[in-house]
Amino acid sequence: xxxxxxxxxxxxGGESMSNSLLQMNTIFISIxxxxxxxxxxxxxxxxxxxxxxTDEMLAKVIPKNKVGAILVASLIGxxxxxxxxxxxxxxRRLMAKGVPLYAAIPFMLTGPIINPVVLFSTYAAFGNNWxxxxxxxxxAFLVSVCVGIVLSFQFKEPQVxxxxxxxxxxTTIGKKVVHGIKHIIDEFFSVGKFxxxxxxxxxxxxxxxxxxxxxxxxxGPVSSHLVMMGLAYVLSICSSADAxxxxxxxxxxxxxxxxxxxxxxxMFDIKNTMMMFSQFKTKFVFILLGYVVVFVLIFSLLLVR
Amino acid sequence: MFRVLTLIGFTFIFIHLHVTGNISKxxxxxxxxxxxSTIFVLLALTIAEMVFYWRGEEEKHxxxxxxxxxxxxxxxHKRSLWWYPLYFLPVITILCxxxxxxxxxxxxxxxxxxxxxxxxxxxxxxxxxxPNTSSFYGQEAxxxxxxxxxxxxxxxxxxxxxxxxFLNAMETIYDFPGExxxxxxxxxGFMYHTNELQKNQYFLFRFGIIHCIADSGVFGMLVEFPKxxxxxxxxxxxxxxxxxxxxxxxxxxxxxxxxxxxVTSISKPSNPYVYRNNQ
Numbered sequence: 148x149x150x151x152x153x154x155x156x157x158x159x160g161g162e163s164m165s166n167s168l169l170q171m172n173t174i175f176i177s178i179x180x181x182x183x184x185x186x187x188x189x190x191x192x193x194x195x196x197x198x199x200x201t202d203e204m205l206a207k208v209i210p211k212n213k214v215g216a217i218l219v220a221s222l223i224g225x226x227x228x229x230x231x232x233x234x235x236x237x238x239r240r241l242m243a244k245g246v247p248l249y250a251a252i253p254f255m256l257t258g259p260i261i262n263p264v265v266l267f268s269t270y271a272a273f274g275n276n277w278x279x280x281x282x283x284x285x286x287a288f289l290v291s292v293c294v295g296i297v298l299s300f301q302f303k304e305p306q307v308x309x310x311x312x313x314x315x316x317x318t319t320i321g322k323k324v325v326h327g328i329k330h331i332i333d334e335f336f337s338v339g340k341f342x343x344x345x346x347x348x349x350x351x352x353x354x355x356x357x358x359x360x361x362x363x364x365x366x367g368p369v370s371s372h373l374v375m376m377g378l379a380y381v382l383s384i385c386s387s388a389d390a391x392x393x394x395x396x397x398x399x400x401x402x403x404x405x406x407x408x409x410x411x412x413x414m415f416d417i418k419n420t421m422m423m424f425s426q427f428k429t430k431f432v433f434i435l436l437g438y439v440v441v442f443v444l445i446f447s448l449l450l451v452r
Numbered sequence: 453m454f455r456v457l458t459l460i461g462f463t464f465i466f467i468h469l470h471v472t473g474n475i476s477k478x479x480x481x482x483x484x485x486x487x488x489s490t491i492f493v494l495l496a497l498t499i500a501e502m503v504f505y506w507r508g509e510e511e512k513h514x515x516x517x518x519x520x521x522x523x524x525x526x527x528x529h530k531r532s533l534w535w536y537p538l539y540f541l542p543v544i545t546i547l548c549x550x551x552x553x554x555x556x557x558x559x560x561x562x563x564x565x566x567x568x569x570x571x572x573x574x575x576x577x578x579x580x581x582x583p584n585t586s587s588f589y590g591q592e593a594x595x596x597x598x599x600x601x602x603x604x605x606x607x608x609x610x611x612x613x614x615x616x617x618f619l620n621a622m623e624t625i626y627d628f629p630g631e632x633x634x635x636x637x638x639x640x641g642f643m644y645h646t647n648e649l650q651k652n653q654y655f656l657f658r659f660g661i662i663h664c665i666a667d668s669g670v671f672g673m674l675v676e677f678p679k680x681x682x683x684x685x686x687x688x689x690x691x692x693x694x695x696x697x698x699x700x701x702x703x704x705x706x707x708x709x710x711x712x713x714x715v716t717s718i719s720k721p722s723n724p725y726v727y728r729n730n731q
Contacts, residue, residue, distance in 0.1 A: 169552035172545045174666050177478035179542055180469070181664040183462070184490040191493070271483075272663065328500045335497065336455060340535045343542065353666065357561055394663070 164423035167354050168353030175350035182342055185268045187335065196330035199275035209250050217295035218251035221288055224257030234258040237321045239426045242305055252435065256291035259386040259413035262356065269409065272390035279390075279402070282450060283409045290410060290442040297438055302436060306431040368403075368451055372444055375404040386413035414439050454536045456505050459498040461543035466491045468546065477551045479664040480727045553724050554643050554659045555684035559670050605632075613639040618726040619660045622671050626640060629697050629708045638692040640718065641672050643683040648702045651680040656691060656710070658726045670726070674700065674709045690716045 206222065227234075238255040242248065259265065261284045273279040379389070389412050389441050393405050400408075415436055423432045457709055466501050467474040475484060605624045607609060611632075618639070625632050641656035649655075656673035659665070675691055676698075683689070693710040700707050 166552065166555075167557060169549055170554060170558060172549055173478070173552040176542055176546060177664040178666045180466075180475070180478050180487055181483075181666070184486045184493075187493050187497075193561060193652075264495075301647070328497075329504065331495055332455065332459075332501055336458075339458075340538055343538050347541075354558065354561060 153313075167312045171350045174353050175346050177348040178349060179343065182346065185264065186339070186342060188264050190331045190334040194327040194334070198327035209246055213299045214296070215250060216247065217249040217253050217292055217299065220246070220254040221291045221295065222289065225253040225261035225284075225288065226260065227254070227258050227305055235423060235426060239307065242307060247299075248302055248305050249295045252298055253291040253295035256294060256414050256439070257287055260287040260410060262292035265386045265390075265413070269390040272394045279406070279409075282402075284408050286410045286443070286446045286450070287414075289446050290414070290439065293442045294435070294438045298435075301434075304429050307426060367447060369444070371400055372403040372407040372447055375400055375408040376411040376440065376443060380409040380416050389413065399450075403450035404449050406450055407443055410447065411439065411443045414443070454506060454539075456498065456501050456537040458536065459494060459501050463491060463494040463498050463541055463542060466494060467547055474551055477725075478666075480661050480714075482727070483663060494504050508602070533676055539702070545667060553720075554665060554668060555642065558659075559644055559657065607634055611635060611637040611639075613637065613723075615640075615723075615726050619671060619728050622673070625673075625695070625708055629695075629706070631697045632708065633697060634680055635695050636692065636713075637695055638690065639673075640688065640690045640721070641711075642685070642720075643687045643722075644670075644672075644685050645683070649674075651682075652677040654681075654683060656689070659724065660726050660728065662728050671726070674698075674707060675712055678731060679713045679714070688718050688720050 209219055211397065224234075227237075235256050237258075238251045241254065242251045246254075266280050266284060269280050269283055389409060392407050420432065420436070423435075429434075470484075470488060471492070475481070475487065477720065484620045488726045560650050565580060581666050605617075611621065640655065640656070641658045644655040645653075646655075653674060653676050657670040659668045661668045675693065680699055691712055692714040693712040696709050696711055697706050698709045
C-alpha cells in the first residue's frame with residue numbers, strides 16, 4: 148500500500164515534487180494534530196454553555212443605556228466561550244429576545260477571541276508568552292467597543308434578515324445533556340472542515356510559497372497588517388486554533404501584524420461571513436466588515452513600536 | 453454514518469500516532485499529553501455519535517424545530533455531504549503516505565531568515581541562523597536563562613553538542629560569540645549551500661521544533677573547510693572544529709563560524725529534529 152501511493156506521486160510529479168507534497172502533507176497533519184485538541188476543548192465548553200446558560204439570563208444582564216450596554220455586552224462576550232461560528236446563532240437569538248444590535252454585535256466580536264480556551268491556546272502557541280495574549284485581548288476589546296459605538300449611532304433597526312421566534316429548550320437534565328452533546332458533535336463537524344482546509348492551505352504555503360515572496364508583499368507597516376488580515380480571512384481557522392497557525396508566520400511577519408491576524412480572523416473570515424449573510428442583511432454585513440477592518444488596522448498599528 | 457466513520461477515523465489517527473511513536477515526527481513531545489488526552493475525548497464523542505446514529509430518525513425529528521443554526525441532521529445535512537471526503541483525507545494520508553522529514557527544500561521555501569522582532573527595524577528580516585527565542589519568553593526571564601546557559605556551556609573548552617542541548621547551546625553561542633572563540637565544538641547536522649557562499653563554506657543546519665513542525669525553523673552555523681569540498685544539500689555530517697567569528701556580507705553581520713578540523717559523513721538520524729525543551 149505504501150509503495151503504491153508513493154509511486155503515484157512519483158509518476159505525476161517527479162521526485163522533487165513528490166517530496167514537496169509529502170512534506171506538505173506532514174506539515175498539514177502536524178497542524179491538525181496540534182489544533183484538533185483545542186477545537187475539541189472549544190466545542191465542549193460551548194456545549195456546556197449551551198446546556199446550562201440560557202439566553203434569557205444573558206439578556207437580563209444587558210443595561211438599558213447605550214455605552215453601558217456595549218461595554219457589558221463586550222465583557223459578556225469576553226466571558227462567553229464560543230467559536231466564531233457558534234456565536235452567530237447565539238447573537239441572533241439574543242437579538243430576537245430584544246438585545247439591541249449595537250450590543251449584540253460587540254458580544255459577537257469579543258466572544259470568539261477573549262475567552263479562556265482561545266487565550267490559553269494563544270499562550271501555548273507563542274511559547275508560554277503572556278504578551279501576545281494581553282495584546283490580542285485588548286485590541287479585540289477596543290475594536291468591538293468602537294464598532295458598537297459607531298453602530299449605535301448609525302442603525303436603529305435590527306438589520307436581521309427575518310424575524311425569529313424564540314424556541315424553548317429541553318427542560319430535564321438528561322435531555323439537556325443529550326442536546327449539549329449533539330451540539331458538541333455538530334459544532335465539531337461544522338468547524339472541522341474549515342480547519343482541514345485551513346491547515347491544507349497553510350501547509351501548502353509553507354511548502355510551495357517562498358516566504359520572501361510574502362514578506363515582499365507585506366513590507367510596510369500598513370501593507371503587512373493588511374496581508375495578515377487577508378490571510379486570516381482566507382484561512383478561516385477557528386479562533387481556538389488560529390494561534391498555532393499564526394505562530395508559524397512569526398518568522399515572516401512582525402508581532403503587531405500577527406496581532407492583526409489574531410484579532411481580525413475570529414471576527415471575520417470566509418466561513419463566518421457566510422453564516423452572517425444567512426442571518427443579517429447583506430448590506431449590513433459589508434458595512435460591519437468595513438468597520439472591523441478599519442478598527443483592527445488602527446489598533447494593531449498602534450502596537451508598532 | 454459518515455460522522456461515525458469520521459470520528460472513528462480521527463480517534464484512530466491519534467491512537468495510531470501514539471502507538472507507533474510517529475507523533476514525535478509531528479510535534480514536540482513535551483506537548484504529547486494534549487494529543488494523548490484527545491484520544492479519550494474523541495472516543496467518547498464517537499460512542500455518543502454511534503448512539504445517536506442507532507437511535508436514528510427519531511432524534512432527527514426531535515430537532516426540526518430547533519433553529520440554533522447548527523446542522524442537526526435535518527435540512528442542512530444533505531447540502532454538507534460533499535464535505536465528508538475532506539474529513540477522510542488526513543486519515544488516508546497518515547495511513548498511506550510515509551512521514552516526510554523537513555530538509556533543504558523547506559529551508560529554501562521558508563528561508564533561513566528568522567525575522568525575529570528587532571526593536572530598531574521591525575520590518576527588516578535580516579537576522580538569521582541565530583535561534584533567538586527571546587520573543588517566546590519574557591525579556592527578563594530570558595536574560596536570566598541565558599546567563600544560566602552561558603555558565604553551562606561557556607566554561608567548557610570542548611563542546612560536544614548532543615541533540616537535547618543543541619538549540620540551547622546554539623543560542624548561547626550566538627549571544628556570547630566572543631566567549632566561544634577558540635573553543636572546540638563538534639556537532640551534527642545537514643549541509644546547506646547557497647550561491648552567496650564560497651566553495652569551502654557551508655551551513656550546517658538542524659530543524660528545531662518549538663511546538664509542532666509547522667512552527668519549526670532551521671538553526672545552525674556557518675562552517676568553513678580548509679579547502680574546497682563538494683557536499684550535496686541534505687548530506688548529514690558530524691563536524692569537529694574551532695569556533696571563530698567572521699563578518700558575513702549577505703547579512704551585514706558578524707556571525708560565528710566553525711573552522712573544520714575533522715568531518716565524518718553520517719547517515720540521517722532516525723529523529724532528525726531537535727526540540728526546545730526547557731522553559
